[in-house]
Amino acid sequence: MVSGPLPWLxxxxxxxxxxxxxxxxxxxxxxxxxxxxxxxxxQLSMRSLGSMxxxxxxxxxxxxxxxxxxxxxVGQIALGLAIALLVVRAERARLRGTLVLRTIVLAAWVIPxxxxxxxxxxxxxxxPFGAINSALRLMxxxxxxxxxxxxxxxxxAVIATIWQGTAYSMILLYxxxxxxxxxxxxxxxxxxxxxxxxxWFITLxxxxxxxxxxAILILIMTLNMFDTILALTGGGPGRATEILSLYAYGTxxxxxxxxxxxxxxxxxxxxxxxxxxxxxxLLPRDRR
Amino acid sequence: MVRSRAERMADWAxxxxxxxxxxxxxxxxxWLASLSVRTQAEVFMGAARFIPEAPTLDNFAxxxxxxxxxxxxxxxxxxxxxxxxxAVALAAPAAYALSRMAFRGKxxxxxxxxxxxxxxxxVVLIPLxxxxxxxxxxxxxxxxxxxxxxxxxxxxxxxxxxxxxxxxRSLDDAAAIDGLSRVESFALIxxxxxxxxxxxxxxxxxxxxxxQFLIPFIMLSADDKWxxxxxxxxxxxxxxxxxxxLLAAACLLAILPALAIFVLLQRYxxxxxxxxxxxx
Numbered sequence: 001m002v003s004g005p006l007p008w009l010x011x012x013x014x015x016x017x018x019x020x021x022x023x024x025x026x027x028x029x030x031x032x033x034x035x036x037x038x039x040x041x042x043q044l045s046m047r048s049l050g051s052m053x054x055x056x057x058x059x060x061x062x063x064x065x066x067x068x069x070x071x072x073x074v075g076q077i078a079l080g081l082a083i084a085l086l087v088v089r090a091e092r093a094r095l096r097g098t099l100v101l102r103t104i105v106l107a108a109w110v111i112p113x114x115x116x117x118x119x120x121x122x123x124x125x126x127x128p129f130g131a132i133n134s135a136l137r138l139m140x141x142x143x144x145x146x147x148x149x150x151x152x153x154x155x156x157a158v159i160a161t162i163w164q165g166t167a168y169s170m171i172l173l174y175x176x177x178x179x180x181x182x183x184x185x186x187x188x189x190x191x192x193x194x195x196x197x198x199x200w201f202i203t204l205x206x207x208x209x210x211x212x213x214x215a216i217l218i219l220i221m222t223l224n225m226f227d228t229i230l231a232l233t234g235g236g237p238g239r240a241t242e243i244l245s246l247y248a249y250g251t252x253x254x255x256x257x258x259x260x261x262x263x264x265x266x267x268x269x270x271x272x273x274x275x276x277x278x279x280x281x282l283l284p285r286d287r288r
Numbered sequence: 289m290v291r292s293r294a295e296r297m298a299d300w301a302x303x304x305x306x307x308x309x310x311x312x313x314x315x316x317x318x319w320l321a322s323l324s325v326r327t328q329a330e331v332f333m334g335a336a337r338f339i340p341e342a343p344t345l346d347n348f349a350x351x352x353x354x355x356x357x358x359x360x361x362x363x364x365x366x367x368x369x370x371x372x373x374x375a376v377a378l379a380a381p382a383a384y385a386l387s388r389m390a391f392r393g394k395x396x397x398x399x400x401x402x403x404x405x406x407x408x409x410x411v412v413l414i415p416l417x418x419x420x421x422x423x424x425x426x427x428x429x430x431x432x433x434x435x436x437x438x439x440x441x442x443x444x445x446x447x448x449x450x451x452x453x454x455x456x457r458s459l460d461d462a463a464a465i466d467g468l469s470r471v472e473s474f475a476l477i478x479x480x481x482x483x484x485x486x487x488x489x490x491x492x493x494x495x496x497x498x499x500q501f502l503i504p505f506i507m508l509s510a511d512d513k514w515x516x517x518x519x520x521x522x523x524x525x526x527x528x529x530x531x532x533x534l535l536a537a538a539c540l541l542a543i544l545p546a547l548a549i550f551v552l553l554q555r556y557x558x559x560x561x562x563x564x565x566x567x568x
Contacts, residue, residue, distance in 0.1 A: 015378060026415035129323065265411040269407060272406050
């Protein structure tokens with residue numbers, strides 16, 4: 001009979017080993033070779049790592065990744081928290097429509113990221129059918145080069161990302177807000193606490209664990225984002241919105257530089273793990 | 289309860305903010321819908337024809353009649369549902385072991401499974417491309433489904449462990465006294481009682497798989513194997529301004545099934561989304 005845990009764990013752990021652990025080890029090995037995608041002959045070489053670190057492009061890519069990730073993560077958490085607070089406030093006053101608002105916001109999260117990129121491209125488009133620019137023209141304002149101007153393109157990518165991702169923060173923070181003891185707010189009301197004092201001294205400290213967990217999850221999703229930017233800007237104009245994941249993809253599947261692409265993907269993994277560690281250190285002690 | 293004047297003013301402000309937010313989240317999809325029912329002439333009139341004067345369903349008819357589109361949808365249904373079923377089937381016994389059995393290295397294993405979620409699909413797909421090619425699994429739905437399953441397993445184990453934890457252990461003990469083996473007690477007692485959790489996990493996988501782009505984008509190069517996500521991206525790249533209304537219709541059709549599943553089964557999805565991240 002089946003007794004130990006091994007037979008229970010083996011199918012799932014086996015699949016993860018084959019499709020996650022093995023490829024990661026293989027990527028580490030490839031990073032130390034000069035492998036190309038369609039050549040089987042590879043030689044141990046530091047050329048991939050050397051050309052990755054030495055290229056001036058990497059600096060641009062890392063700066064883009066930093067800008068995109070920080071702006072998107074902060075935006076998603078701030079907007080998600082604002083909507084969660086608004087919904088809780090509306091529920092307390094027994095206002096109608098909270099469920100409708102929550103459903104609409106969550107629906108954006110269900111839209112595939114690749115479709116999200118296409119939708120925002122139609123919205124930002126500078127052609128006559130671009131929603132935002134044609135609305136601006138109707139109001140007599142001058143149109144904006146949302147996607148073709150390198151200095152605007154990143155803002156546009158961040159807006160599209162926040163629009164889709166906010167639901168996730170909203171729902172996690174909403175669930176966390178519901179666990180705060182209402183007696184704390186009643187006590188605050190007796191002490192005549194101002195709204196911002198309630199937010200700063202009661203709500204935010206109680207949300208600390210939820211905010212950190214939320215930040216970790218969104219950070220990982222944003223760092224690894226590929227679909228939305230690919231469909232919206234393709235990384236352009238030039239390299240204006242090219243982040244590390246797009247750069248690694250292009251290196252392997254368009255330039256066929258497998259060794260260098262593997263090194264770039266390792267860099268992505270190391271950044272993800274490093275930032276996760278930093279955030280875990282911010283968790284309250286009992287939740288670590 | 290009598291509400292003060294200040295409170296009623298605040299209520300109106302809350303209403304106004306809710307309305308603005310609802311519009312901000314609704315308008316992009318409404319714009320897509322608006323483009324999808326326009327004629328080519330009205331597409332070029334931009335925001336002035338947000339509500340078209342001559343709405344038409346021609347664009348949908350043209351997209352739906354297209355044999356390619358039907359095959360994309362079928363491919364998506366196949367990959368998404370097989371991937372979701374496979375992830376739940378493989379994750380369930382593992383989640384049961386993590387929920388019910390004590391063994392050495394359990395903490396490390398759980399941490400390991402959690403950290404797999406931190407790994408971008410791209411990181412593993414770069415080396416996997418050649419590996420799958422050598423196994424003859426590149427360009428095949430079978431190989432692609434395996435990767436969907438692998439991608440779904442970590443979060444599914446996590447969700448199912450939470451719902452198995454909620455089934456009282458005393459039922460296992462009672463089953464053991466009645467002479468049921470572990471496997472019987474898992475299949476006959478724990479699984480049926482954890483059914484809502486299993487459904488949540490399956491549906492979350494289904495929605496994530498419907499959106500899955502990177503795996504099929506890298507694994508499948510033949511048009512007739514593509515799921516809808518890859519197809520609309522390729523279509524968007526090949527369309528000109530003159531076919532924007534068709535792109536909008538195809539894009540809307542691609543997101544509608546996911547939206548429908550979501551609206552119908554919102555309860556399960558919310559349970560799945562919050563189960564892993566918010567304990568207590």
